[in-house]
Amino acid sequence: MCGRYSLTNSKSKEIMERFGPVQIEFxxxxxxxxxxxxxxxxxxxxxxxxxxxxxxxGLIPHWARDESVAHKLINARAETLTEKPSFRESFEQRRCLVLADGFYEWKKEGRVKIPYRIIMRDGKPFAFAGLWDTWLSPAGQRLNSCVIITTGSNTLMETIHSRMPVILPKNMESIWLDSAYPIHKVKALLKPFPSEEMSAYEVSSLVNSPRKDEPACIYPVNRLF
Structure with a gap:
């Protein structure tokens, strides 16, 4: 699964260079x-x-009775997207890029879970494959929400966890966003990202707390591998 990640570069110019042309409104x-x-x-x-x-x-499908479902829908398994009512329509019509430059996963070592940060070898931002929807509250407020798609692990990640988020190659991002593209070809993008283009390193247990959001969260405490 993917339950924590980072985006430490917020400069509009660099985001534009990586994901543009894109309209940045904030x-x-x-x-x-x-x-x-x-x-x-x-x-x-x-x-x-x-x-x-x-x-x-945390996805809230447009047909949901209330927003409480969101905490259950932070990830969507690539293997069952077309089977799940929560994801099927969004997969066909409302795909998105979730911007990141690293994500965290915990490796079990006996009774202890060791946090790792996984990044691109070049250190640059990348995009998770995501889905989105718009929910209208009883009070008439619109809430846009998203979910990150996961798949089986590549050879790097399988030493840490059995699953990983789907990371899209840069040249495939426009296809992912194109709702007119044949869905069977889009589904073919939902595979593990190449291990040789990624690296992972152990980080501090600071990331265990959702209240901690500071540079120290991404500092390595061990060597890269």
Whole structure:
């Protein structure tokens, strides 16, 4: 699964260079320990234009009775997207990029869980494959929300955890956002990212607390591998 991640670079120029052309409508702060239920930066395709918006992490399908379902829907398994009512329609019509530059996973060593941060070898931002929806509250308020898709682990990640978020290659991001693209070809993108382009390192137990969101969360306490 993916329950914590980071986006430490919030400079509009660099975000534009990596994900542009994209319409950026707000400034956001560097984040070192993003947790479910928070507002997160995502890119969507709206009428042929890419827009960077802030969505609630935890999907609330438009047909949901209330927003309490969100805490259960932070991740969606790639293998069952077309089977689950919570995800099926969004997978076909409302796909998004969830921006990140690293994510955390915990490795079991006996009775202890050791936190690791997983990044690209070049240190640059990347995008998780995500889905989104808009829910209308009984009071008439619109709430945009998203979910991160997961798949089986690659050879790097399987030493830490059995699953990992789907990370999209840069040249496939536009296809992911295109709702007109054949869905069977889109589904083919939902596979583990190449291990050789990633690295992982142990980090402090600070990330265990959702209240901690500071640079020390990403500092290595052991060597890269």
């Amino acid at each position: 400034e956001f702060e560097p984040r070192y320990n993003i947790t479910p239920s928070q507002q997160v930066p995502v890119v969507i395709n709206q009428n042929g234009n890419k827009r960077l918006l802030m969505f609630h992490w």
